[in-house]
Amino acid sequence: MLRLPRFRYFVPRTISEATAMKADSGSGSVFVAGGTDLYPNMKRRQQTPAAVISIGGLPELRAVDFSGDGVAIGAGAILSDLENDSRIREAYPGLAHAIAEISTPLLRNMGTIGGNLLLDTRCNYYDQNFEWRQAIDFCMKKDGQICWVAPGSPRCLAVQSADSVPVLIALKARVLLVSAADRREIPLEDLYRNDGIDYATRKPEELLTAVWIPRPDGWRAAYRKLRRRGSFDFPVLSVGAAVRREGPRVEEARIVLGGVASAPLRLTDAEERLKGRPLDEDSIRDAADAAARPSRPMDNTDFSFLWRKEMTKKYVASALRALTGAEGGRG
Amino acid sequence: MSPPTRVVGRPYEKVDAAAKVTGQTRFADDLVLPRMLHCKLLRSRRTHAILRRVDVSRAAALPGVLAIATGRDLPIPFGILPVSQDEHALCLDRVRFVGDPISAVAALDEETANEALALIEVDYEDLPTIASIEQAVETPFPRIHDYGDRDNFHKLVSMEFGDVEEGFARAEKIYDDLFFYEGNTHLPLEQHAALADLGPDGKLTLWSSTQTPHYVHRALAKVLEMPAARIRVIATPNGGGFGGKSDPFNHEIVVAHLSRVTGRPVKICLTREEVFYCHRGRHPILMRARTGVRRDGSITAMHFQTVLDGGAYGSYGVASTYYSGALQTVTYPVPVYRFDGARVFTNKPPCGPKRGHGTPQPRFALEAQLDKIAVDLGFDPAAMRLSHLQPPSSITANFLRIGSMGLGACIEKVVAASGWKERRGRLPRGRGLGIACSSYICGAGLPIYWNAMPQSGVQLKLDRSGGVTVFCGSTDIGQGSDSVLAYVVAEVLGIDPFDIRVVTADTDLTPVDLGSYSSRVTLMTGNAALQAAERAREMLVAAAGEKLEIPGSRVALAEGRVFDVEDPDKGLSFVDAVIAAESKFGTIGTVGSYTPPPSAGRYRGAGVGPSPAYSYSAAVVEVDVDPATGIYTVPKIWIAHDVGKCINPVLVIGQVEGSVYMGLGEAMMEEMAYRDDVNGNVMHKAPSMLEYKSPTTLEMPEVVTLLVEDPDPNGPFGAKEVGQGPLLPIPPAVANAVFDAVGVRIDEIPVTPEKIARALKARAAGQPARVGPASFPTIPYPDAVRIPTPAEGGDGRARDLAATGAGGVRKADR
Amino acid sequence: MAPSNDFLRSKSSISLHVNGEPVEVSFASYKTLLEVLREDLQLTGTKHGCELGECGACAVLVDGRPVLSCLVLGLACQGRAVETVEGMASASGLHPLQKTFAELGAAQCGYCTPGFLLTAQALLDANPSPTFRQIQEALAGNICRCTGYIKIYEAVELAAARLRGEDASPRRETLYGTDFDDSGLLPVLDAGNGSRATSGSETAAVLRGQPDRKTENEKPDGREPR
């Protein structure tokens, strides 16, 4: 039986207690929400925190508040609750779809949206038991020196793999970060850094308390995910796309790739190609063509990276087509 | 027609169903004994190395550690086959793959055992590694084992049945194709576990999730140097086996040893990663199929060549090698046949028997090639197969005796049910239908250790309570073998199967059955149980006849009564009949046993292939391919299986559906994939349930199961196997359907979207629309042993080579 | 790895409800609910196949929701209600899902069964009339290597019908496949667990016209004459 390493476990009752505990326990402690990312990592000894602060039960973090200008979703909201929340399905069907594509029904009953946003980056030289990693003398991301994916690389290339992120960025989501001393709100995009080890700009003492999404206001989003099976599997390429149209023409578009770099990747070129044009086969083809170049997957996930790269175009096109209503509108 | 039956043929619940749905079934890891210790294994972190030093002193000093073992403690080798005793409980002086066990710790708890492992120091001296068939062929030295046919070839065989050159000369067309089938693994949901307890009486008991307690028993006796009579092996219900628990394993021997050393019970449960290292799964096989046909689609000659990637140890590999060629002849007549087989050692977890043992790979090659032939000759692939069927009650070129043969009915049923004739070729773009057929053995004709003893034994106990207990060494791995014993006995004695107690898989209490492998259990234990039950019935009939004052011929047993057929109200309850019998004969116990009929072949290698009976299947698979991406789904499968006779149809269907599932996983996504040269190691790419892709509910298609009953004279009530055969047609039917859908040939399993996309691209670029192996290495197959076929008047023996001038020495042909 | 120190090795205790009964249990504080159930409460009906959230064998209900016990910390269960397979049957008998899983052979090796049963129970508690697609989706986090899931779907559908109060029985294709010839069966109906049917005379009528089975099957030790 794979077991957790030993650690101290704290259960705060409020956000401020949580951030205070974090400040007290220092760098060896981590927050845990659903634990569906942290605990497997701990069992594999990819993470060995001295203390774990559980924020999963904090009622303050569970709320889903719709207000005039958008929705604030508590970081501790459970994925399956969000997926089934009729207001979210109504206002942000693309997000509801992306969440429904995460892991499995059982895991979605445990995992939180905050945990998803802060999901560790993935790599199949890293997501292995301690003994396996010992046999390759570890790698840069944990306990080792070099990157096996690209031995010349100065940084880790582990892959951004959280399903909710591309759509949320496309929808201009912002996140709220709170520490004992400070509190700040940043665009979700800015939460990420293209570095497989230091993949989030969140300071270690900061608790992510909420993600805020502006009112749809004409925006529609869609999500497309490439993976081997219809369940369990992480995305090895994903596309979150959103457009706002005025009349037939695209006023603004945001297209975000997941699963091909250590951070979500905005496709600004592709977005530009849509602007001012109707969303039709022509403009979609142009945008998809522009998407292929920046997509540079590495050989560290399921499927061959060459094929994943080839699929970028098709997946971007498919996500955009969903927004025309031509693909059943499963936005 | 066979006589009507009462229990047999009905969809009864399994006798252990209630325990399984209530969580009461005790699997090996559920067992706990007082003072039980926990064992963990230190496994090799190097792929191929000499062990210079294994220092356990720091680990031994850790509080809570009670014993540590290394290879020196258990130096006697073992292995499932007598010819490949090449494993050690713990590596002696050499490790052969990442995961080979080196040392074992017994501690008060698992956590302490793990901490102790981290304190064991090992010095390795690396050796060159071999990661693939090609590397093994090119690397004669160093040898991974110092036995085997030569270099890094574990086994090399070649046999020629009849005059193959002449057969090719008669062909109007010759097809020559290469195929590859990637390795995959069983992935039983239950991780292997074992618990050993050496009692104060010096007797050892081992509970283990094994499919073959009998062979574990043998291995324990050998390695521990203990009389077998002092060892008791109990196979716990297996949480899935599929062949993955049919070898005796290191960890079973190690916990027995540690229990002997500590005088306390010792348990081990492997992690999922370790289960991948135990493996014994499907061999990767590279294949070359040369087939001569006439314009009507009949085969005139076949030359089939295989190379198996065996991994680091022998396991069942010699048998697997023969199996990769043995069953090509049982579906369609192959008048002359040559088979060359080779198995190489590589530095990876050992391959062995997985559902279909050695035959899904050649079956894929044969059925995919037939599809090409049909297309090329302008035949409907279903019709072409239907018009060239091996006849029932016949003998093949390689001396396999076919009894009942329901393949024709199978093909007709799937063709009708799938709308093959109307729909094929008329489906929308990207949709396609593919057909394939197959056959599988119902137990091997010869046991692993050649002897004259039965392969299966059953004892039956009846007593004055009316209670009936069946004792049999067979192991229920989920297929329902315990239930089959109860159904057969209940049928004969006219009682309810749920009134019978079944005691199985315990080497102290139950007569030997060789184990749950090669689809032998229903046929062999079923026959043994039938014989034991008939003998008990005779006693009941005699006693009851006397009591009722009627001749035995008028006594019937049914519905818990023993009565006069002519006057059904006149009779005894079953209990009273048993009392009468016990009064007349004394204590009542009967036995039954089963030994398969001798095989017709007498040549070397004739031990693999013969079986008391052969099951047959045909499947039609529908695929939906997106030509833009290569991504495809399988919406529906129709499968017909000739099971001879259903002992219980709902269990038969369950086996069919489970086989379809596993075959589909292999066809679409499952792979034992490795990375070469990471830190000098050959690493399993991702030994986890997440990255080893087992289909979920969302991949599983609708399955229409059609049962064909063509009773076989050798089967109990005519029954044949169903546990493995229905897997076989699925991979080729998928590949054939993909061709029908988008016109590309994927001559490689698994058929992945990437490969389809690559083939479509190749076609667009004017290259052959195919993905598959490009070349076949030069293998030093030996000179073929020549065996004249039955049609040529052969007697099953190899031809005296001296007479042909081909060699001066008469080769031993057993 | 973390050094062993006495504080970290010490046990913690919690109180919770397991299968409706109040329980107090103490265990090493890093243990997951899976380990607590199996090792500290001897409830070994909950299985494990990966301990990493990748198989579904360890599913239990916590406060009515199906979750993976291998990723729930034991300490996080203070005050919660946990249901395991051991709690599904009641004094009045098996849960309808347990009954249909047994009836249709949806438990082959049975190792995935507890996880499937509890996941399915949660589905039917929330949605008494799930569509086929909804059943597939609800069970998409449980791997079964034996059945191909088909008998499991059928068992869930049948149990759902019975829970709705319908007098449902298995479909013929479920039990016999499509297009099955049953002319060789004696007229015993309803072969469910423990059923006995027809009168002796009916049987006798059939038996009378029946050849002695012995002559067909009895070959000494199954050997053919050599």
Ligand SMILES: Cc1cc2nc3c(=O)[nH]c(=O)nc-3n(C[C@H](O)[C@H](O)[C@H](O)COP(=O)(O)OP(=O)(O)OC[C@H]3O[C@@H](n4cnc5c(N)ncnc54)[C@H](O)[C@@H]3O)c2cc1C
């Ligand atoms: C088999 C399997 C399959 C999976 N498949 C997918 C998939 O397909 N797609 C996908 O996106 N994910 C997948 N996951 C990952 C995971 O289940 C989800 O990403 C989930 O949303 C994580 O949420 P959690 O609450 O469980 O995170 P946790 O494990 O609790 O936390 C994850 C990380 O975030 C930190 N954290 C959590 N909450 C906060 C907070 N409020 N403030 C600061 N830090 C915080 C933790 O310290 C930790 O580092 C899978 C996991 C498993 C085991």
Ligand code: SF4
């Ligand atoms: S990308 Fe390189 S450094 Fe990062 S986890 Fe993978 S192998 Fe390690």
Ligand code: FES
């Ligand atoms: S044990 Fe596999 S999911 Fe929990």
Ligand code: FES
């Ligand atoms: S019944 Fe064996 S894994 Fe499902």
